[in-house]
Each structure stands twice: as structure tokens, then as C-alpha cells.
Amino acid sequence: QVQFVESGGGLVQPGGSLRLSCAASGFFLDGYAIGWFRKAPGKEREGVSCISSSDSTTYYTDSVKDRFTISRDNAANTVYLEMNSLKTEEATVYYCGASLMGTVCSGFASHEYDRWGQGTQVTVSS
8 A cells, every 4th residue: 555654653741852753655755755744633734844855855834943853764765753842732643745746845735745644643741
């Protein structure tokens, strides 16, 4: 099956850190820009970060800049999201997707990404 497998979520206190992993299954991710998204119940999927394939240029939504770091290891067929100083309002399910637009990040429109996995739950609570 061609999709991502997300992992690394869990329970963390406010201000804590988590490292999420996004492993490609059934395809090689080196030909795609990869985005991390999150979706709270009843809300639209929100783009968090994206990393291009061509030169690993990174993009972040304003609310996570200087706290989150996206990276990729094409040899391991995996993309990572290091999240620091987590806030309670960031507790939700996190997903990664492959850009349909090619190797360069073109924004955070979720309909421009696919191969979504099941997501990984992040809980931020004291």
C-alpha cells in the first residue's frame, strides 16, 4: 500500500518536546516535497511545515517557526518533525503527505498532498 506511516506521538507536558517520524511505505519519497499537517476534530487540516526534495528547503507556518524543525533522510525514506516548546493547543493528530506539485514546496493546501497515513496523536497536557 502506498502511504506514509507516522509515529512518535505521545503525551508531553506543555513546553516539552517530541520527535515525529514519517516513513514512506510502498514508494520512495525522494521525488516529493513532504508536508506535515495537523487536524483537530471539527477543523480543517492545517499545514505545519514542508521540506522540498530538490534542496531540502524548509517552510513553516508562522505559529511554529523557531520551535519546530523538519528534516528528511532520503536513504531512510523518512521525514522527521522535531517539535519543541509544545503548547496545549497543539495537541491533535499529526499527518504527513507527499506533494502532488512535485519536488518543491508550494504551500499548505492539503488538497495538493496525498498518501496520507493514519497519523500520530500528540497530547500536550500537565
